[in-house]
Amino acid sequence: MTTYGLNINIDSAGLTNIYNAGQSVTLVKSVGSTTSSSSTVAWVSFQPYLGNVVSWTQNYLVYGTLLALQSGAQIVMTSATQNPVQAGFTYTFKQGQFSGASGGAAGSFNVNNQQGNGINFGLAQTASVNGTNVLAPLNAVPVNMNQTASFTPIETVSIFLSSYSNNGVVISSVAGNALSVQLTSASPVATIGFNNTNNTFYLAGNTFKLARQADLAIDPSSAMLLSTEES
Amino acid sequence: MHYRIHFDLDPASLQGTYRDGQYVTMVKHVDSTLPAVGALTWIAFAPFQRNTVAWEDPCALFASTTRLEKGKEVEILASIAAQTGSIYVLRDERFDGAMPGPPGEYTAANGEGHPVTFGLAQEATVNAVAMRAPSVAVPVPGGETVGFVPSEEVSVFLAPFRSGGILLDAVPPDALRVKLSPASPEARLAFHRATMTFRSSRS
Numbered sequence: 426m427t428t429y430g431l432n433i434n435i436d437s438a439g440l441t442n443i444y445n446a447g448q449s450v451t452l453v454k455s456v457g458s459t460t461s462s463s464s465t466v467a468w469v470s471f472q473p474y475l476g477n478v479v480s481w482t483q484n485y486l487v488y489g490t491l492l493a494l495q496s497g498a499q500i501v502m503t504s505a506t507q508n509p510v511q512a513g514f515t516y517t518f519k520q521g522q523f524s525g526a527s528g529g530a531a532g533s534f535n536v537n538n539q540q541g542n543g544i545n546f547g548l549a550q551t552a553s554v555n556g557t558n559v560l561a562p563l564n565a566v567p568v569n570m571n572q573t574a575s576f577t578p579i580e581t582v583s584i585f586l587s588s589y590s591n592n593g594v595v596i597s598s599v600a601g602n603a604l605s606v607q608l609t610s611a612s613p614v615a616t617i618g619f620n621n622t623n624n625t626f627y628l629a630g631n632t633f634k635l636a637r638q639a640d641l642a643i644d645p646s647s648a649m650l651l652s653t654e655e656s
Numbered sequence: 657m658h659y660r661i662h663f664d665l666d667p668a669s670l671q672g673t674y675r676d677g678q679y680v681t682m683v684k685h686v687d688s689t690l691p692a693v694g695a696l697t698w699i700a701f702a703p704f705q706r707n708t709v710a711w712e713d714p715c716a717l718f719a720s721t722t723r724l725e726k727g728k729e730v731e732i733l734a735s736i737a738a739q740t741g742s743i744y745v746l747r748d749e750r751f752d753g754a755m756p757g758p759p760g761e762y763t764a765a766n767g768e769g770h771p772v773t774f775g776l777a778q779e780a781t782v783n784a785v786a787m788r789a790p791s792v793a794v795p796v797p798g799g800e801t802v803g804f805v806p807s808e809e810v811s812v813f814l815a816p817f818r819s820g821g822i823l824l825d826a827v828p829p830d831a832l833r834v835k836l837s838p839a840s841p842e843a844r845l846a847f848h849r850a851t852m853t854f855r856s857s858r859s
Contacts, residue, residue, distance in 0.1 A: 507667070540702075543785070
């Protein structure tokens with residue numbers, strides 16, 4: 426299975442700016458949905474280092490939450506599938522849990538609500554953020570009783586600074602100055618730089634390999650982290 | 657003070673709960689200066705895999721003319737956000753302002769010419785959904801007062817009632833009694849599938 430990822434490099438001055446402003450690096454992962462009332466969710470937010478590695482594979486859980494989808498609310502996944510779900514199947518939610526799987530829209534992860542109204546559903550995915558695994562929602566949509574929603578995740582990630590410090594937080598929208606990075610199986614890793622002047626991220630290049638934390642060395646002359654050749 | 661009770665239910669436990677038409681039920685223990693009638697279900701809900709019930713200190717006084725019957729929901733006629741150390745008088749089916757009262761107690765005075773049921777109602781969030789329900793019901797003759805002192809002691813069990821404010825004869829003997837305090841405001845419970853009861857776990 427392909428490992429997708431981002432190598433995000435920020436120099437000392439940039440880090441100082443970010444920490445002084447009380448901000449975090451925030452990632453929003455795109456998920457197509459059959460409903461137009463999908464909420465934007467900050468998948469991962471973290472306090473950065475000089476060199477940062479965020480990676481993930483295409484394993485998803487489906488979750489349900491009773492939380493009202495208001496901007497700033499951190500989603501609690503009240504119930505979720507025990508194991509990664511398969512595309513092309515519909516997962517039925519009833520009796521407080523996801524049970525069984527039946528045929529659904531090909532290429533999508535589908536949820537059918539047989540529990541009741543007032544429940545929001547979405548996909549959740551684990552990311553490794555600087556070596557720590559984080560499982561958090563990617564999106565959230567209200568699905569009424571007897572209705573089905575289909576989710577199609579896309580390997581497009583928006584990267585920006587925000588004041589959100591938690592993972593899985595409902596946000597009003599992706600920042601207008603966010604960097605949007607499209608990854609593919611042929612080019613699954615991107616190297617991201619940070620522009621201290623306007624506090625935005627830029628695409629420094631696409632590679633096939635992630636930088637390992639152990640391979641990151643400090644160049645005393647520039648205080649930049651350099652990635653070494655991966656073995 | 658913010659109080660919280662957490663518990664998880666595995667798939668088989670959830671299945672059993674729903675199959676049997678049972679709901680997670682909590683009774684909040686309240687001392688009163690007049691005898692309460694039975695016990696009221698304060699919180700009742702259909703559980704999910706991960707569940708959190710949270711509440712804070714503020715209470716409201718309520719009045720009801722519902723005939724108190726086992727299995728019947730106590731309907732609130734009038735209510736007022738209250739403070740301890742104050743007396744609130746019910747007149748013409750409304751609570752008037754507050755007068756000084758016994759310290760540490762929420763006190764209601766029945767200014768009507770007939771018996772009225774008084775009690776405390778408290779809001780909680782259950783899996784992020786806000787709900788408010790009575791936690792105690794006491795019949796008070798016309799012209800008399802009743803004082804309430806809530807505790808952060810909660811009994812947790814399964815019952816076939818899907819909402820709060822339902823009158824029970826008593827808390828079931830196999831209910832788990834959870835005692836929270838400002839020093840220990842959070843508890844995590846375990847669910848014993850074989851007996852369909854709750855047990856204490858490390859918080």
